[in-house]
Amino acid sequence: MKCCLIVDDSKVVRMVARKILEALQFEILEAGDGQQAMQACEQTMPDAILLDWNMPVMNGIDFLRQLRQHAGGDRPVVIFCTTENDMAHIQEALGAGANEYIMKPFDSDILESKFAQVGLL
Amino acid sequence: MTPDDFQKLATLLKSQSGLVLGPDKSYLAESRLTPVARNWGFPDAKALIRALVRREGKGGDSKLLLEVVEAMTTNESFFFRDQRPFDQLRDVILPSLLTSRGTNKRLRIWSAACSSGQEPYSIAMILNDMQHKLRDWRIEIIATDLSRPILHRATEGRYTQFEVQRGLPVTLLAKYFTQDGDQWRISEQLRRMVTFKVHNLLDGPGTLGRFDIVYCRNVLIYFDQATKGKVLEGIAANLADDGFLTLGGAETVLGVTDKFKMVDGQRGLYARADGTATALKGAPGAAGQTGRVGAA
Numbered sequence A: 001m002k003c004c005l006i007v008d009d010s011k012v013v014r015m016v017a018r019k020i021l022e023a024l025q026f027e028i029l030e031a032g033d034g035q036q037a038m039q040a041c042e043q044t045m046p047d048a049i050l051l052d053w054n055m056p057v058m059n060g061i062d063f064l065r066q067l068r069q070h071a072g073g074d075r076p077v078v079i080f081c082t083t084e085n086d087m088a089h090i091q092e093a094l095g096a097g098a099n100e101y102i103m104k105p106f107d108s109d110i111l112e113s114k115f116a117q118v119g120l121l
Numbered sequence B: 001m002t003p004d005d006f007q008k009l010a011t012l013l014k015s016q017s018g019l020v021l022g023p024d025k026s027y028l029a030e031s032r033l034t035p036v037a038r039n040w041g042f043p044d045a046k047a048l049i050r051a052l053v054r055r056e057g058k059g060g061d062s063k064l065l066l067e068v069v070e071a072m073t074t075n076e077s078f079f080f081r082d083q084r085p086f087d088q089l090r091d092v093i094l095p096s097l098l099t100s101r102g103t104n105k106r107l108r109i110w111s112a113a114c115s116s117g118q119e120p121y122s123i124a125m126i127l128n129d130m131q132h133k134l135r136d137w138r139i140e141i142i143a144t145d146l147s148r149p150i151l152h153r154a155t156e157g158r159y160t161q162f163e164v165q166r167g168l169p170v171t172l173l174a175k176y177f178t179q180d181g182d183q184w185r186i187s188e189q190l191r192r193m194v195t196f197k198v199h200n201l202l203d204g205p206g207t208l209g210r211f212d213i214v215y216c217r218n219v220l221i222y223f224d225q226a227t228k229g230k231v232l233e234g235i236a237a238n239l240a241d242d243g244f245l246t247l248g249g250a251e252t253v254l255g256v257t258d259k260f261k262m263v264d265g266q267r268g269l270y271a272r273a274d275g276t277a278t279a280l281k282g283a284p285g286a287a288g289q290t291g292r293v294g295a296a
């Protein structure tokens, strides 16, 4: 079973994403900000990370930059999932090492299609 | 609308477009035709159908009829739909044709029933990404559909945030699209690669010329066996000897026509039964994993 870490400060978003991804046979871990996510990755590197951008304590892009520097941090497939929906943010995310990008609002079709594209399904 | 109105609509629709309306589609017809009825000043869909039938007796109202047919089409589409047909284009179809056409260096591609354009633009993205191998080739992409409003959308090349997230890798979004308000517009470079034309598949490809590659996907499913056969035979007659045909995931030539044969190990891909097309040795087959479009 593949493991996906869902990083979002909204409990509701985490719950919705968890439901969809559990149905796609993922084991789910959750974090409410970038710092919690970093701690989770230090314990076990997940196969995939679904990552919000704007969060308290540490935002998504700072977390991603740190992760990619970290030993083994090049391995997880990182998919941004954010309300930031402009090209500048997309370019910045790709530059920081994101593999895919979902613009909120999302639904199960989009989530499934993106996870398939990056070879996770 | 009464079952009799519905039956009359179904008969007109089938004769004009090949589309078969199942008996359970009365509600669908009602909801799709109500806006057309309002536009034309009829109180409801029933009145619209009755007027259409009356006018049919007097030579017909082709403008109204066309709008009714357009309203009854299902236009769902997405970029790189099902992925495999586009991997096959890059890994099987083009390598084969690049070899057999090495001297004249021309290719004509037809996206039949292209809907809002995601299919021909996906093809254009693949060709553009293979530029280095296609440098002095002349490649035409002709994309056709029966519906004028959907072709207008396709020509404009504007898509919603939802549409650009289904099937399209973000790297290709970043490479080929610009943001335009809350829509995303495909680059002029790609728009210029595709020629859109109104065309009814029932008329056969005759006026469109001969093709080397035909994508006819997710439209035959709406036709009955006889219409499927007629359309496929028209395509076969206008397909080059070494050409290829790609059908949708739920479509097949089996039991419909013997003018095509399946390409070995390539699901959904066909060549003319009397033709010369083959998948080159070493092409990624059913057993092998094909690469992904847009992957590094």
Ligand SMILES: C[S@@+](CC[C@H](N)C(=O)[O-])C[C@H]1O[C@@H](n2cnc3c(N)ncnc32)[C@H](O)[C@@H]1O
Pocket: B016, B017, B018, B019, B073, B074, B075, B076, B077, B078, B081, B112, B113, B114, B115, B116, B119, B144, B145, B146, B147, B150, B199, B200, B201, B202, B216, B217, B218, B219, B248
């Ligand atoms: C579901 S879409 C398929 C789009 C695209 N090929 C794909 O696979 O995503 C079907 C399209 O077929 C078109 N269509 C239906 N009957 C047709 C006909 N007789 N001639 C040409 N186009 C037709 C409809 O207008 C619609 O846009």
